[in-house]
Amino acid sequence: MRKTIDILLSAVALWALASCSTTSNLPDDDMLYTGMKKTQYVVADSDANFDNVKDEVEAALACKPNGSLLGSPYYRSPLQIKLAVFNKYANADSKFGRWMRDKFGSAPVLLSYVAPETRALVAKNLLRANGYFDAQVAYGIIPQKNPKKAKLSYIVTPGKLYTIDTVKYVGYEPAADSLIHATAAQSGLKPGKPFTTAALDAERSRLATLFRNNGYYFYSAGHAVFVADSVSNPGKVEVHVQPAGGMPELAKRKWYLGRLRVNLRRDMGEQLTDSFVHRYLSIYFAGRSVGKKIPIRPGAVLRDVKLRPRQLFSQDAYMESANNVNSLGLFSLADFSFAPRDTTANCDTLDMTLNCVLDKPYDGSIEANYSLKSNDRTGPGLVLGLTKRNAFRGAEKLTVNLKGSYEWQTGRKVDGNSSKINSYEYGADVSIEYPRLETPFKLFRRHRFASTPSTLFSLSGNVLNRADYFKMLTVTGAVTYKFQTSPNSMHEFSPFLLDYTMLNHTTEAFDSIMDANPAIYVSMRNQFVPKIKYTYTYTSPASYRNPVAWELSLTESGNLLSLGYMAAGKKFNDKEKDLFGNPFAQFVKVSTSLRKTWSLGYKSQLVGHVAAGVLYAYGNSERGPYSEQFYVGGANSIRAFTIRSIGPGKYVAPSSTYSYLDQTGDIKLEMNLEYRFNIFGSLYGALFFDAGNIWLMKKDENRPDAEFRFDTFWRQLATGTGLGVRYDLDFFVLRLDLGIALHVPYDTGKSGYYNIPKFSDGLGVHFAIGYPF
Numbered sequence: 001m002r003k004t005i006d007i008l009l010s011a012v013a014l015w016a017l018a019s020c021s022t023t024s025n026l027p028d029d030d031m032l033y034t035g036m037k038k039t040q041y042v043v044a045d046s047d048a049n050f051d052n053v054k055d056e057v058e059a060a061l062a063c064k065p066n067g068s069l070l071g072s073p074y075y076r077s078p079l080q081i082k083l084a085v086f087n088k089y090a091n092a093d094s095k096f097g098r099w100m101r102d103k104f105g106s107a108p109v110l111l112s113y114v115a116p117e118t119r120a121l122v123a124k125n126l127l128r129a130n131g132y133f134d135a136q137v138a139y140g141i142i143p144q145k146n147p148k149k150a151k152l153s154y155i156v157t158p159g160k161l162y163t164i165d166t167v168k169y170v171g172y173e174p175a176a177d178s179l180i181h182a183t184a185a186q187s188g189l190k191p192g193k194p195f196t197t198a199a200l201d202a203e204r205s206r207l208a209t210l211f212r213n214n215g216y217y218f219y220s221a222g223h224a225v226f227v228a229d230s231v232s233n234p235g236k237v238e239v240h241v242q243p244a245g246g247m248p249e250l251a252k253r254k255w256y257l258g259r260l261r262v263n264l265r266r267d268m269g270e271q272l273t274d275s276f277v278h279r280y281l282s283i284y285f286a287g288r289s290v291g292k293k294i295p296i297r298p299g300a301v302l303r304d305v306k307l308r309p310r311q312l313f314s315q316d317a318y319m320e321s322a323n324n325v326n327s328l329g330l331f332s333l334a335d336f337s338f339a340p341r342d343t344t345a346n347c348d349t350l351d352m353t354l355n356c357v358l359d360k361p362y363d364g365s366i367e368a369n370y371s372l373k374s375n376d377r378t379g380p381g382l383v384l385g386l387t388k389r390n391a392f393r394g395a396e397k398l399t400v401n402l403k404g405s406y407e408w409q410t411g412r413k414v415d416g417n418s419s420k421i422n423s424y425e426y427g428a429d430v431s432i433e434y435p436r437l438e439t440p441f442k443l444f445r446r447h448r449f450a451s452t453p454s455t456l457f458s459l460s461g462n463v464l465n466r467a468d469y470f471k472m473l474t475v476t477g478a479v480t481y482k483f484q485t486s487p488n489s490m491h492e493f494s495p496f497l498l499d500y501t502m503l504n505h506t507t508e509a510f511d512s513i514m515d516a517n518p519a520i521y522v523s524m525r526n527q528f529v530p531k532i533k534y535t536y537t538y539t540s541p542a543s544y545r546n547p548v549a550w551e552l553s554l555t556e557s558g559n560l561l562s563l564g565y566m567a568a569g570k571k572f573n574d575k576e577k578d579l580f581g582n583p584f585a586q587f588v589k590v591s592t593s594l595r596k597t598w599s600l601g602y603k604s605q606l607v608g609h610v611a612a613g614v615l616y617a618y619g620n621s622e623r624g625p626y627s628e629q630f631y632v633g634g635a636n637s638i639r640a641f642t643i644r645s646i647g648p649g650k651y652v653a654p655s656s657t658y659s660y661l662d663q664t665g666d667i668k669l670e671m672n673l674e675y676r677f678n679i680f681g682s683l684y685g686a687l688f689f690d691a692g693n694i695w696l697m698k699k700d701e702n703r704p705d706a707e708f709r710f711d712t713f714w715r716q717l718a719t720g721t722g723l724g725v726r727y728d729l730d731f732f733v734l735r736l737d738l739g740i741a742l743h744v745p746y747d748t749g750k751s752g753y754y755n756i757p758k759f760s761d762g763l764g765v766h767f768a769i770g771y772p773f
Contacts, residue, residue, distance in 0.1 A: 022066075022080050022083045022084055022087055022108070023087075023108075023146060023148035023149065024087050025086075025087050025090040025091070025108075026108060026110070026148055027110070030110045030111055030112050031110070031111040031141075031148055031149060031150045032066075032108050032109070032110065032111070032146075032148055032149045032150070033063070033065050033109045033110060033111050033113070033114045033150065033151075033152070034065050034066075034076065034144060034149050034150065034151050035065040035068075035073060035074055035075065035076055035151055035152075036061070036062070036063070036073050036074060036151060036152040036153065036154070037074070037142065037151060037152070037153040038074065039057075039058065039061060039153075039154045039155075039156060040153070040154070040155045040156070041054070041155075041156050041157075041158075042155065042156070042157040042158075043158060044160075047158070047161055049131075049161055049194055050158055050161075051601050051602065052130075053126070053127065053130045053132075053158070054601075054602050055602060055603065056126055056130075057123050057126060057127065057156060058602070060119060060122045060123040060126055061119050061120070061123055061137075061154050063109070063114045063119070064109070064681075065109050066080055066082070066083045066106055066108060066109050067079070067080045067082065067083065067106075068681065069680065069681065070680065070681040070682050070683040070727070071681030071682045071683075072680035072681035072683075073681075074680055075680055075681075082104065082105055082106035083105075083106055083108060085100060085101065085104045085105040085106075086101055086105030086106055086107055086108065087105075087108075088100075089101040089105060090105075111141070111150055111152075114152065116139040116141070116152050116154075117139065119139070120137040120138065120139045120154065121137075123137045123154075123156065124136065124137045127156075127158050129196060129197040129198070130194065130196045130197070130198070131161050131162045131163070131194040131195045131196050132158040132159055132160070132161060132162070133159070133160075133162050133230065134159030134160055135156075135157065135158045135159050136156075136157045136159065137154060137155070137156050137157075138154070138155045138157075139152060139153065139154050139155075140152070140153045140154075140155075160235055161194055161235075162194070162195045162230060162235055162236070162237055163191075163192055163193060163194055163195060163235070163236060163237070164189055164190065164191050164192065164193050164194075164195050164199075164236075164237055164239060165191060165233055165236035165237055165238050165239075166191060166238050166239070167187070167189045167190075167191070167239045167241065168238075168239070168240050168241070169181075169240075169241045169242070170240055170241070170242045171242040171243050172242070172243060173252065175254075176211065176216075176252075179210055179211065179214055180207070180210070183210055186206065187203060187206060188202050188203060188206070189203050189239060189241075195228070195230075195237040195239070200226055201221075203224070203241065204221040204222070204224045205221050207219075207221070207224050207241075208220055208221040208223075208224075209315055209316075212313070212314070212315035213314050213315045213316050214254070214312065214314075215254030215255050215256070215312035215313050215314075216251065216252075216253070216254060216255070216313075217255040217313045217338065217350060218248065218250040218251040218253075218255075219251045220251070222244065223243060223244050223247050223251055224241060224242070224243065224244065225241075225242060225243075225244045225245075226239055226240065226241055226242075227239070227240040227242065228240075249345075250340075253348060254312060254313075254348065255312070255313045255340075255348055255349070255350045256310060256311065256312055256313070256348055256349050256350070257307055257308065257309050257310065257311055257312075257313055257349075257350055257352060258280070258309060258310075258341055258349040258350060258351040258352070259280045259281070259282065259309065259351045259352070260280060260281050260282075260305075260307070260309065260351075260352045260353075260354065261282050261283075261284065261351070261352070261353045261354070262281070262282070262283045262284070262298070262301065262302070262353075262354045262356065263284050263285075263353065263354070263355045263356065264283065264284070264285040264294065264295055264296065264301075264356050264358075265285075265286070265295075265355075265356065265357045265358065266286070266295055266357075266358050267357065267358075268333070268357055270286050271286060272284040272285060272286055273285075273286050273287070274286065274287040274294075279309075280309035280310075281302075283298055293393070294393075295358055295390070295393070296330065296358070296390055296393050296394070296395065297393050297394050299394075300328075300393070300394045300395040300435075301325060301328075301354075301356065301395070303436060304321065304324030304325060304328075304435070304436075304452055305321045305324070305325065305354070306320050306321045306324075307321050307336075307352060313338075313350060318336065321336065322334070322336055323451065323452075324451070324452045325354070325356070327435070327451065327452045328395045328435050328452070329359075329389065329397065330358060330359060330389050330390050330395055331356050331357055331358060331359055332357050332358070332359040332360075333355060333356065333357040334354070334355070334356050334357075335354070335355045336352060336353070336354055337352070337353045337355070338350045338351070338352055338353075339351055339353075358389075358390070359389060360389075361388060361389050361390065362386065362387065362388055362389070363385075363386070363387040363389070364385065364386050364387075365383070365384070365385040365386075365387075366382075366383075366384055366385075367381075367382070367383040367384075367385070368380070368381070368382050380405065380406060381403065381404065381405030381406075382403065382404055382405070383401060383402070383403040384401065384402045384403070385399065385400070385401045385402075386399070386400050386401075387399045387400075391432070394434070395434075395435050396432055396433065396434050396435075397432070397433045398430075398431075398432050399430070399431050399432075399433070400428070400429075400430050401428065401429050401430075402427075402428050403426065403427055403428070403429075404424070404425065404426035404427075405424065405425055405426075406423075406424040423464060423465055423466045423467060424465050425462060425463060425464045425465065426462075426463055427460060427461050427462030427463060428460065428461055429458060429459065429460030429461070430458070430459055430460075431456055431457060431458035431459070432456070432457045432458075433454055433455070433456045433457075434454060434455040434456075435452050435453075435454055436452075436453060436454070436455065437453050437454075437455055437481055437483065438455040439455075439481070449483045449484055449485060451483075451484045453481065453482060453483035453484075454481070454482050454483075455479070455480070455481055456478070456479070456480045456481075456482070457478075457479055458476075458477070458478045458480070459475075459476070459477050459478075460475070460476045460477075461473070461474070461475045461476075462474045462475075462476075468507055468509060468510075469506070469507055469509060469510040470503055470505060470506045470507065470510050470524075471503070471504055471505040471506075472501060472502065472503055472504070472524075473501070473502045473504055474499060474500070474501050474502075475499070475500045476497070476498070476499050476500075477496070477497075477498045478494055478496065478497045478498070479494060479495060479496040479497075480492060480493070480494045480497075481493045481494075481495075487541075488538055488539050488540060488541060489536070489537070489538055490536070490537040490538075490539075491534070491535070491536055491537075492533075492534070492535040492536075492537075493533075493534050493535075494531070494532065494533040494534075495532055496532070497529075497530070497531035497532065497533055498528065498529070498530050498531070499528070499529040499531070499625075499627070500527075500528050500529075500582070501524075501526065501527060501529070501625070501627070502526045503524060503525065503526060516702070517702045517703075518702075520626075523623045523624065523625055523626040523629065523664075524626050525583070526582050526583075527582055527583050527584060527585055527625065528579045528580070528582055528583070528584040528585070529557055529558075529584070529585045529625050529627075529628070530557055530558060530560070530561060530579070530584055530585075531555055531556065531557045532555070532556050532557075532560075533553065533554070533555045533556075534553070534554045534555075535551065535552070535553040535554075536551070536552045536553075537549075537550070537551045538550045538551075545599050546596065546597060546598050546599060547596075547597050548594070548595070548596050548597075549594070549595045550592070550593070550594050550595075551592065551593050551594075552590075552591075552592045553589075553590070553591045553592070554589070554590055555587075555588070555589040555590075555628070556587070556588050556589075557584075557585050557586055557587050557588075557589075557628075558584050558585055558586030558587070558619065558620055558621070559586065559588075559619075561577070561579060561584055561586075561620075562577065562586060562619050562620060565577050572619055573618070573619055574619075574620075575620060575622075576620070577620045583620065583621075584620060585617070585620070585621050585624065585625050585628075586617065586618060586619040586620040586621045587615055587616060587617040587618070587621055587624045587625075587628065588615075588616050588618075589613065589614070589615045589616075589624070589628060590613060590614050591611070591612070591613035591614075591630075591668075592611070592612055592613070593609065593610065593611040593612075593773075594609070594610050594611075595607065595608070595609045595773055596608045596609075602678070603677065603678035603684075604675070604676065604677040604678065605675075605676045605677075606673070606674075606675050606676075607672075607673070607674045607675075607676060607771075607773070608671075608672070608673050609670075609671070609672040609673075609674075609772075609773040610670070610671050610672075611668065611669075611670040611671075611692075612668060612669050612670070613630050613667070613668040614666065614667050614668075614697070615628055615629060615630065615666040615667070615697070616666065616697055617666070617697070622698075624666060626664065629664035629665060629666065630664060630665050630666070630667070630668035630694050631643060631644045631647075631663060631664045631665070631668075631694060632644075632646050632647065632668065632670055632692045632693060632694055632718070633645050633646050634766070635735075635737065635766035635767075635768040635772065636768070636772040636773065637670060637690070637692065637772075638670065638690040638691070638692050638718055638719075638720055638739070639688070639690055639720060639722055639737050639739030639764055639766055639772070640690065640718075640719075640720025640721070640722060640739035640740055640741035640742070640762060640763070640764045641718065641720065641739070641741065641764060642764065644663040644664065645663065646663065646692075646693055646694070646718045646744065646745070647663055647665055647693045647694035647695065647706070647716075647718075647745070648663065648664070648665035648666075648693070648694045648695050648696050648703065648706040648707075649665075649693065649694075649695045649696065649703075649705050649706040649707060649708070649713075649716050649745065650704075650705035650706070650716055650745045650746045650747075651663075651703045651704060651705055651706040651746070652746040663694075664694065665694030665695050665696050665706070666694075666695065666696050666697035666698075666708075667694060667695040667696070667697060667708045668692070668693075668694050668695075669692055669693065669713070669717070670690075670691070670692030671690070671691045671692060672688065672689070672690050672691075672772070672773060673688065673689045673690075674686055674687070674688040674689075674772070674773075675687045675688070676726070679725075682727060682728045682729070683725065683726075683727055683728075684725070684726040684727075684728060685723065685724070685725055685726075686723065686724040686725070686726060686737070687721075687722075687723050688721065688722055688723070688724065688737070689719070689720075689721050690719065690720050690721070690722075690739070691717045691718065691719045691720075692717060692718060693713075693716050693717050693718055693745060695707060695708035695713065695716075696708065715745070716745035717743075717745065718741075718743060718744050718745055719741075719742045719743045720739050720740060720741045720742055720762075720764070721739075721740050721742060722737055722738050722739040722740050722764075723737075723738055724736055724737035724738065726771075732769055732770060733769065733770055733771060734767075734769060735766075735767070735768045735769065735770065735771065735772070736765075736766070736767050737764075737765070737766045737768070737772075738763065738764070738765055739763065739764035739765075739766065740762060740763060740764075741756045741761075741762030741763070741764070742754055742756070742762075743755060743756075744756070
């Protein structure tokens with residue numbers, strides 16, 4: 001009773017405080033800003049370009065009032081407690097009063113602070129910079145019941161969009177003029193395009209990059225000016241691009257690269273006492289004379305420097321070299337500088353200096369976390385990590401991690417069953433990463449990549465204990481190459497991936513499950529999984545309005561071993577061939593995913609996602625390993641269902657515990673469509689539709705109707721819809737989704753497409769970080 005009375009008294013006190021005047025301490029000639037009405041736009045129906053500008057206009061006009069809801073300029077809390085606290089103690093002289101005002105108060109947002117006239121002018125200038133030369137932005141002050149409060153309204157009339165008529169380059173010397181005309185197709189200044197400040201700046205930058213890539217080191221973006229005529233042809237602009245007056249002679253001259261000096265320091269103040277010189281290269285370091293080795297082998301740094309003596313200076317080669325050296329992760333400072341060799345009028349040589357200061361040799365990390373995962377598992381975890389940079393003086397990184405976690409899983413199925421599966425796991429891994437391709441016979445050593453390639457050697461061990469069922473040991477060794485052939489194309493190739501899984505303890509309950517279904521035994525028995533894997537990832541340029549991301553992964557296992565057995569006289573399809581006394585898996589696996597985003601307007605998008613995969617086991621294996629099989633459901637899949645609760649095909653498992661082990665398949669098809677829109681401020685909403693299922697490649701008597709058939713698979717797609725909210729914190733997104741089941745592929749006793757027995761059993765709630773795809 002006492003606690004209830006205290007809560008009621010606190011609520012009354014807060015209400016009384018919130019009811020205090022929020023305008024009692026305002027200046028006489030000012031008003032309290034309480035937000036803005038939705039901006040009114042008067043736009044021609046044919047002007048589709050304005051959607052690209054609207055976001056910037058909104059940002060220029062928006063201002064949050066006191067008590068803004070989730071950063072919205074339109075909505076605010078009805079309880080203005082912070083504002084009331086500030087007003088109550090605004091003129092306080094006591095220490096307590098000043099403390100209350102500073103800690104719990106919020107100063108009123110005044111109309112003079114919002115400055116609507118200035119914001120309207122900024123929006124108008126922004127529109128002019130985007131080609132709307134006749135733009136008008138008007139504002140209005142909307143009085144409230146309290147004469148000391150006001151809202152704002154804006155009316156934006158962009159007017160006619162001015163576009164480019166013709167573009168001419170005048171006043172350039174013959175060599176520079178030839179470069180410009182040879183690359184004219186790359187210019188963003190095209191007839192019919194909007195005449196915008198951004199387009200002019202982009203052309204300045206393009207010319208600067210073009211000239212600097214062809215030896216003009218001292219040329220800069222500011223050395224190009226534009227003369228525009230928008231009068232001769234109303235609504236059209238004739239553009240002349242020409243060199244700036246007074247451009248220095250150094251900027252008109254091509255420059256060649258000369259000597260390269262490399263300064264290697266362990267810390268900024270270290271004195272360079274030793275050096276060695278070879279033709280155009282000199283390296284300075286503190287070494288032999290003070291009893292120390294050179295801190296890093298020169299080849300580890302110079303291998304990725306693309307600047308070569310006696311060649312024309314190239315901006316791209318300089319940027320690539322700087323990025324490569326910095327991406328090694330070894331230096332706290334790595335900086336190139338260039339200077340003419342002398343001051344004579346005929347000098348055309350730039351000498352280079354690369355200053356490098358080594359970073360701290362060790363990095364340690366302690367990561368404690370509490371996971372709430374998309375597979376409905378939750379629990380604490382701990383990861384201890386140690387990394388040694390430049391481990392063998394060749395820019396290598398040696399990393400050791402120790403990890404452990406405890407998890408439990410709860411979930412419900414459409415049929416109302418629930419499960420509770422607890423587990424713990426612990427393990428360790430060690431890896432060595434080389435900032436180059438360590439390949440036999442030095443393959444690809446001279447190939448140029450878009451970024452520094454890497455080679456990763458790794459070894460890991462992990463113990464998983466599933467309470468009341470099994471304890472599994474997994475040991476993995478891998479060699480992986482990563483490289484980019486372009487800024488948008490990433491390749492990852494693992495010529496050697498070897499997993500060994502061993503069930504070193506099982507219970508009678510688990511043994512009975514495996515005895516009832518041999519497929520589970522085959523997929524979870526002790527076995528080697530020797531793999532070769534290749535993954536290609538394409539991401540469209542950031543400038544695309546409707547970007548695409550595509551990933552393709554190919555994996556094979558056991559084929560090279562089977563070929564070796566064939567050479568020894570065994571048939572390719574013979575079973576129970578072994579590696580070190582244990583059977584090995586043999587399969588081919590292909591998986592792919594495609595994501596497409598369509599920008600529909602102001603802070604709204606339509607995102608489509610398709611994921612598919614096929615796993616085919618043959619030769620030495622009847623079934624693919626459990627770890628390689630597909631599943632659907634969960635926060636990042638079909639959100640109306642929990643993970644592994646659908647499929648394969650029309651099959652339904654007899655219990656949710658059994659389904660954890662059993663509801664995986666060899667074929668997967670998943671499709672998602674999501675409409676994302678802004679509600680207000682940083683709060684976004686989503687409407688989505690998900691569909692998908694898994695199937696078996698081969699018929700299984702223990703799982704009827706689970707195999708894939710072309711004539712029936714589309715009727716076996718589980719579907720769900722739903723809605724969600726997302727709160728964008730810039731550095732990550734908090735997501736809450738409510739999935740609503742529409743159809744399951746098996747018989748539920750209810751006829752019709754909507755065959756969910758109880759609406760409540762078809763609901764899935766997921767809290768996650770980040771977007772689902």
